Amino acid sequence: MLPALDPVLHSPLRLAIISLLFTVESAEFNYLLEKTGATRGNLSIQIGNLQEAGYIFVKKSFRNKYPLTTCRISPKGADAFRKYIETLKTYFPPGT
Amino acid sequence: MLPALDPVLHSPLRLAIISLLFTVESAEFNYLLEKTGATRGNLSIQIGNLQEAGYIFVKKSFRNKYPLTTCRISPKGADAFRKYIETLKTYFPPGT
DNA sequence: AATTATTGTTTATATTCTAAACTTATTTTA
DNA sequence: TAAAATAAGTTTAGAATATAAACAATAATT
Numbered sequence: 001m002l003p004a005l006d007p008v009l010h011s012p013l014r015l016a017i018i019s020l021l022f023t024v025e026s027a028e029f030n031y032l033l034e035k036t037g038a039t040r041g042n043l044s045i046q047i048g049n050l051q052e053a054g055y056i057f058v059k060k061s062f063r064n065k066y067p068l069t070t071c072r073i074s075p076k077g078a079d080a081f082r083k084y085i086e087t088l089k090t091y092f093p094p095g096t
Numbered sequence: 097m098l099p100a101l102d103p104v105l106h107s108p109l110r111l112a113i114i115s116l117l118f119t120v121e122s123a124e125f126n127y128l129l130e131k132t133g134a135t136r137g138n139l140s141i142q143i144g145n146l147q148e149a150g151y152i153f154v155k156k157s158f159r160n161k162y163p164l165t166t167c168r169i170s171p172k173g174a175d176a177f178r179k180y181i182e183t184l185k186t187y188f189p190p191g192t
Numbered sequence: 193a194a195t196t197a198t199t200g201t202t203t204a205t206a207t208t209c210t211a212a213a214c215t216t217a218t219t220t221t222a
Numbered sequence: 223t224a225a226a227a228t229a230a231g232t233t234t235a236g237a238a239t240a241t242a243a244a245c246a247a248t249a250a251t252t
Contacts, residue, residue, distance in 0.1 A: 096181055137202080163198085
């Protein structure tokens, strides 16, 4: 039987967020917004979901008097992402 | 910006079905059922969705007087799957 | 003849995603 | 300086998906 895919990561936006966070120290809300092309609402929700799953750390602060949301991947999130990739590869045809 | 993932394929069960069909000539309902571990209801629905998207061909016949649903990937479906894989790879970290 | 098995489909519910509206504070402009 | 526009999110409501449970039609078994 095919192995199941982590449902936390198998969502277009959450996967994009984790994928982006995996290769950087941290990223701001607007950076993720731009790179993913998501709406602010959906981004807000999915950041919350990833945080609740323990896959990312979220810091809320202020910069120039404006709210600033900064995200960082957690060890758990990084592990899950690596595992997700390995699992997904079993879905690909041989030689891919 | 990250490229968008084909929403037809970015579903656990539909992806599993296409992934299985990609490497075989054709597959029966029960084979897909076993390999995916899905429920019959969900499998029935997602086979219908893939057919409606033009990603697979579905033949309904009888064998030993029992209904037999046979699925086969279409050229369009195979193309979409190859493209999906390429797109997904851009989500993976470098060197993966 | 009644019960169980086979192969699905349909319906209903739960989950997830997306878009639109809203909030709070800050600039800018008239 | 009051009104309008911008910034950075959040909340809410609607649409799409997925899952599970119930149903249907025929066939085989007891």
